[in-house]
Amino acid sequence: MFARLLGKEYQRKQALARAASGPLHDYLATPFIDRQSDCRRIEIVAIDLETTGLDPSKDDILSIGLVHVDRFGIRLSTAWHRIVRVDRAIPGETAVIHQITDDQSAAGAPIAELLPEVLRRLAGRVMLVHYSPIEQNFISAACEKLYGAPFVVPTIDTLEIAQRVFERRNHTIQPGDLRLFNLRPRYNLPQYRAHNALSDALATAELFLAMAENLYPGRPCPLGEFLSKR
């Protein structure tokens, strides 16, 4: 609890002390980007997970999608998407949303094989998500299980930014207002039909660029201003 107050860099060192040698240890060994950095000059990784539910202790990661944003350009060459093999049956009600079937999942790779790549890509970078608890908690739960330590990462959360923008303008927030696909049209961003981890990660990346350009038009964007307080 107090760790949050002491900052991410402190949390990183605490976790590093606990982590067994391996991918998480290597990841945690890389210092975080300075909060004073200009977002326009750094590399950010937009990521989205599809899960079977909301509780990391009971539910599973179904797929992972990510794409890098380098100096405010989204590089599609970095796009990465994987289906995770889940040993439990996928609950029918969630399959409607992510459209991943048991068969597809069975053809995927175990999370233990995928997590190292995710950690490698995030090392020394910033994680960009829309509503961070899902990604943070699910990846952290997987890390605890596989490497014995939590996942610590500096995070930009577009949902939080949207909330702040609404509050600053004294807008009352209606249910659904903060959803990724309801926010995008406000910035003249196109509607994507597909709904999967990679297209959502891409949609989040675009939304972030739009938000940052609108908050700091043509000016440096201090990373600290965007980092999640969670």
Added chain:
Amino acid sequence: MEVELIEIRQFLEQRNPFFYLASELLDELPRDIEIRYLRRGSAFPPQDGFLYIVRSGAIEIFDEDDELCEKLAEGDLYSVSCQLVNLSQCSRGEASEDALLYMLSCTKLKALCRASPAFSEHFSASVKERLKSAVSTIQESADPSVATMMVEVGSLIRKPPITVASGMTIRQTAALMSNKDVSSVMVMQDDDLIGLVTDRDLRKRCVAIGLTGNEPINHIMTRDPKTIESTTLTAQALMTMTRQRFHHLPVTQNGRLVGMITATDLANHQSANSAYLAADVRKSKTVADLVEVSKRLPNLHLRLASASVTARHIGEAVSCLTDSITGRLLEMAEAELGVPPVPYVWMAGGSQARHEQSSHSDQDNALLLSDDFDKQRHDSYFEALARFVSDGLDACGFVYCPGNAMATNPEWRQPLKVWQGYFSRWIESPTPMSMMLSSIFFDLRPVTGKIELFLPLQQMILKKSQENRIFLAYMMANSMQHRPPLGFFRQFVLERGGEHDETLDLKHRGIVPITDIARLLALSLGKEPVNTVERLRACAGTEALSEDMAENLEDALEFIASLRIQHQANQIRKGKKADNYVPPRELSELEREHLKHAFRVIQTMQEIMVKRFGADKLG
């Protein structure tokens, strides 16, 4: 490919020129893209060395004088920073709406260009090549099942020329003919065509007279056969064949042998053709008969439009028929009114004179009378004659000219000296009125009557207008009221200054400017042709008009006119009245693209001419 990037692939694959790329290349393409967001008001392009594709939002591009040149919307491309030579003066801009941009490095673009010539053509700097391909695309898209006589013979050639060398034996030649399954061969001496041999020659000049077959082919060939150019219309080729009783005609392109056309080829090719209509016009006994025949004109227009017929040839076909109808009406009038008291020439003006009529054009005409004309004694005859013909034309669907530029108007029914006076006045002291008349009376062509009367008038017009720089300056200034738009923006026509229009007036924004340019050039150089393409060709290669520009203008005209004909054909098919107004949503992406290039050609030439004729210096 990551299935998830399919969204981006799909966006690209339906867009020009990406749809030309092979599927494997399209699969790879999203991976090479970088995405950027520009807030409204940000400078564009954000970075050099990239091709930009607008995914959402809008970008305005300006020239060096801060004039809007172009406005890009969803799906539009900006390739200026990838072009080796930057020909465009329009190279900077800004986002006029928040915009999401896809970027592709110039290096990658070059690789794609190497992989696909069709894709590459889109980025070629040559407007000429693009317009050429535009015209052929529109013709290919037409329905080829309706064959007509308005096609150029070159398009009927299916095989390369089958030739034998001079001195080959008759037997060798016959063997080659049966081997190639042809009924004729051409005999060559080096690169020159010296003779023609047909099946019939083998029968009549060899077997029938008992030659052995070992004699050289030169013995039995037809020497120096007549040839035709590949651009000759099939109707004309057929006429040559029937008149001279040939069944085979070697076809040349710029003098080079390209193939052979036979009477059978032509016969197979004819169906709905204007020749039949023309014959029926001649057979008509009464105005009512002519009206009946004319009812088939819109249908002819439709059929020609749905066949692979160029806009130019359709204009020619319709104008020729109008000429025939006019001629037949005059014969009927003379039969009724008696022999004309003095010689006259019936003149056509405007689109009929230019051979650019469509089936629903209105009539523009005038009477040129001999100077022996005495108004008191003779005018009642010519008034009645004019009335008869004009009413007849109207009944046939060529409605009265709303500006009253018709021979029924006593002003336009005058002896030569009065006409010469008119033109002197119009040319020497131009007024807004004379400028208005210029598009009718400076396109003037004798249809029938005593043609000699017309020549002195024509010579006078050409001589005087050539010498009068002020007249030419006025004409140019006047023609600037019809300027092409900048292009398109979403579902609108983009105007100068950034306003948007709902529809594009193909006639006044595309065809009229080119017609005006050609008229003015011809008048300034004293060239006789009246048809726009002929005028351009006659002026090409002079100081006033480069060969390249002439060709670009001709292609631009053909493209815009073809679009108009297709648009009108669609309206006629739907039972609507044909007009010139096309909403941009009816245009394909490719057509919009080509139109934009055509507009640029027109705009460039207009700017050159305004300077050349000093139209910018008029008060």
